Amino acid sequence: MKISAQNLSEKMGHFEKLCREQGVPLTVQRRAILESLALREDHPTADQVFEDVARRIPGLSRTTVYRVLETLVDMGVIHKASHLGSAARYDPNTERHHHLTCLSCHKVIDVEEGPVQRVQLPKAQARGFEILDYSVHFKGYCPDCLRKGRRASGTARA
Ligand SMILES: [Zn+2]
Ligand SMILES: [Zn+2]
CATH class of the missing domain: 3.30.1490.190 (Ferric-uptake regulator, C-terminal dimerisarion domain)
Incomplete structure (x- = not known):
């Protein structure tokens, strides 16, 4: 489902609060990766998120994107969907x-x-x-x- 500007700022606000509570530094990379994911409705793979965000953050490595996505999954901000025989997909919708x-x-x-x-x-x-x-x-x-x-x-x- 397409996310509205209001939903996006709510999602980012919620994320900032979680970061504070869990003592996770809110880095530029983490913020950009969550934002990119929240704006898409096609459930991208880690590589697709990387392509998106690398345009905005020069020098960003693929490994960083993979790591940040796992951190976001652990924090409960996003979901990871793995279906047999295909690459894991990331989902900003946690309902x-x-x-x-x-x-x-x-x-x-x-x-x-x-x-x-x-x-x-x-x-x-x-x-x-x-x-x-x-x-x-x-x-x-x-x-x-x-x-x-x-x-x-x-x-x-x-
Ligand atoms: Zn198709
Ligand atoms: Zn979904």
Whole structure:
């Protein structure tokens, strides 16, 4: 979901507060990386975040971006979504929500509010298992790729 200017400043304000509370220095890099991520709605990989931020911070290393992203995940400011067989994606939305993934261009889109938000495990299995988190992951082809007739062009075939 696209973030508004107000949401962005709220998110940054929340982050500044967390940094103060946890004694984490609010560096230019950390701020720029979170900002870049919050403004995107395609759930970028660490490399995509690096490309974004490197334009604004000359000399920034890829390793720094990877490290900062992990710090932000540990702080609970962003989520990391790892789906089998693809690079980890970073998500500025830390509320529970679900995703659509395009198998051709690999973009990841948030699923809007709706019945899918209320997924329940069968009672028998839920018993004795403490659920901390879950997410539903739909795979397929996005409208852009279907229009271009690009089915699965990006997936590796054996
Ligand atoms: Zn696509
Ligand atoms: Zn998401």
